[in-house]
Amino acid sequence: MIGLPRDGNGAGVPFLRKRFDGIEGFDVCWAGSHPFEPGFCFGSTDGRLLLTDETGQALGDVVKSSASGEAINGVASWQDWVSISTRAEVTFDCVGPRKTRLMFDVGSHGVIATKSGYFLAPLGPSGLMTLKPQAGAPNQAVDIINPSAGQAYFYRVICLRAPDGGEVLAFAHRTSGLGAMLFTGSEDHPLNEISYAGLDVIDVCAVPRADAPLAVAAVGKDGTLILSRDALHDKHPVTMRFEQVQGAAYRLLSARGHLFLLTSQALYLMFGLAERFLSREPVTKSPAPVAVVPMEAVDANLYQDEWLLTVMPDEVHAHFIGEGRQDNLEIVRRKEIRSLTPTALSHSWSEQELHPNRTGAGVG
Numbered sequence: 001m002i003g004l005p006r007d008g009n010g011a012g013v014p015f016l017r018k019r020f021d022g023i024e025g026f027d028v029c030w031a032g033s034h035p036f037e038p039g040f041c042f043g044s045t046d047g048r049l050l051l052t053d054e055t056g057q058a059l060g061d062v063v064k065s066s067a068s069g070e071a072i073n074g075v076a077s078w079q080d081w082v083s084i085s086t087r088a089e090v091t092f093d094c095v096g097p098r099k100t101r102l103m104f105d106v107g108s109h110g111v112i113a114t115k116s117g118y119f120l121a122p123l124g125p126s127g128l129m130t131l132k133p134q135a136g137a138p139n140q141a142v143d144i145i146n147p148s149a150g151q152a153y154f155y156r157v158i159c160l161r162a163p164d165g166g167e168v169l170a171f172a173h174r175t176s177g178l179g180a181m182l183f184t185g186s187e188d189h190p191l192n193e194i195s196y197a198g199l200d201v202i203d204v205c206a207v208p209r210a211d212a213p214l215a216v217a218a219v220g221k222d223g224t225l226i227l228s229r230d231a232l233h234d235k236h237p238v239t240m241r242f243e244q245v246q247g248a249a250y251r252l253l254s255a256r257g258h259l260f261l262l263t264s265q266a267l268y269l270m271f272g273l274a275e276r277f278l279s280r281e282p283v284t285k286s287p288a289p290v291a292v293v294p295m296e297a298v299d300a301n302l303y304q305d306e307w308l309l310t311v312m313p314d315e316v317h318a319h320f321i322g323e324g325r326q327d328n329l330e331i332v333r334r335k336e337i338r339s340l341t342p343t344a345l346s347h348s349w350s351e352q353e354l355h356p357n358r359t360g361a362g363v364g
Contacts, residue, residue: 018042018056018316026050026062031309031316032301034059035077036095040303042316043072047086065091067103074110076119081133083119085111090121090129098135104142114159114167118185122154122171127356132185147191147354152176156203159183160214160231170216170231172201178218180231181356191354194235196347201226203252207259207274215278217259219252224345225259227277235351238277240284240342242268244292255305255321262300267293267310271337284344291337 020026020042030043039053047066051059066072070086077083080096087107094100108121108129121129127146134140146152156172162182171179177195195201204218207227214233218226223245228237247265254260257275261268269291277283299311306322 018052018318019314020050023050023062027314028311028316029071030073030075030299030301031311032075033303035075035082040309041075043075043084045071047072049075049084065093067091070107074108074112074121076111076113078113078117078119080135081113081119083111083113083121085109085121090119092119092131092133094133094135096135100133100135102131102133102140104129104131109155110157112157112159114183115161116167116185118183120157120159120169122157124155125153127152128154128157128169128171130185141360143186144359145188145356146359147356151354152179152191152193155201158204158206158216160206160208160216163213168214168232170204170206170214172204172218174202175200177201178204178216178226178228178231178237180214182232188356188358191356192232192351193354194237194349194351196349199224199347202249204231205252205254207254207278209275209278212278215274217252217254217274217277219249219261221249223247223249223261223263225252225261225342227274227283229278236349238284239345239347241345242270242288242290242340242342244290244338244340250298251300253300253302253308255302255308258321260300260308262297262310264296265294267295267297267300269293284342287339287341289337290340 027045028042029045032041034041042050047069049063049065065084066086068088070088074085080094082093084091085108090104090108092102111121117132119131127144131142153174155174158170160168162168167183169183173179179193181191182189200221201218202221207215207217212229214230216228216231224241226237228234247263249263251262254274257272259270259273271289297310301309308319310317
């Protein structure tokens with residue numbers, strides 16, 4: 001099971017598992033935080049959700065959340081609302097007193113919620129879906145933000161908090177590169193993109209620090225790392241690659257100054273890389289401690305910046321990373337921590353400013 005038990009010294013047990021043998025046909029494909037309370041949420045390949053507490057015990061029955069029965073690829077919540085995304089639809093459920101279900105019949109690569117109360121779902125070439133739901137309304141309007149057809153592919157989105165309290169969105173735009181824009185809900189702002197020939201950005205994560213609130217890290221499908229101190233204004237981010245990285249990149253996550261790169265062949269733990277970059281150390285010229293954990297996971301996520309969840313074909317592994325010290329992580333205690341020197345990549349970055357169009361659509 002997954003849980004947060006403590007040993008006799010009060011330290012977290014750093015490696016646990018969750019299997020789903022007792023739930024018929026529940027093939028897990030997504031794992032993350034419980035939408036409303038401490039605990040976990042698991043999504044299946046047939047569109048069902050299982051909620052548990054922090055000990056891994058189920059909280060109620062498994063719920064069918066996707067009408068199409070497609071695999072769940074994202075779960076997000078805001079106040080009394082929870083949104084679930086699949087490649088066929090995005091669903092919104094209000095679990096408060098005025099229960100409401102809304103469905104947007106367009107597939108998405110995931111869904112997030114912003115602090116300002118918007119749900120955002122990247123729709124590939126169709127753009128970015130935005131919705132600020134209102135309880136009790138049987139039909140509501142969503143906005144689709146998109147430049148002219150074919151100019152951007154919305155694959156992954158994250159929301160950053162600007163120094164003035166505003167919100168900035170950063171995007172993984174596949175072959176269109178890395179994108180960013182101010183986000184104020186109803187007002188349109190230019191979308192800035194940077195890229196170079198051959199780049200295919202599949203994920204982006206926040207690596208903020210007090211002196212760099214808009215810092216991000218992104219990864220290309222071939223394992224290329226892109227490090228930027230300011231997603232909105234940096235036109236020439238640091239680009240590097242560890243030649244030892246094998247397989248197609250799936251996910252890039254960051255916690256406690258580390259980067260965690262999941263590929264089709266292994267999990268790569270790059271200790272302190274984000275922190276050293278933000279401290280302006282020459283990360284492309286100096287060796288970095290990297291642990292390689294072979295695995296065939298299909299997805300990964302973070303829980304409260306203390307646990308790294310990796311989704312295996314038939315179970316979910318939870319790795320405790322809360323102490324942040326590489327020698328205390330059970331996941332690497334039996335693995336060699338290598339000192340690897342990255343290859344600095346020099347590319348001619350191109351940039352463009354796109355002016356998104358906004359169109360409306362209904363959900364109900």
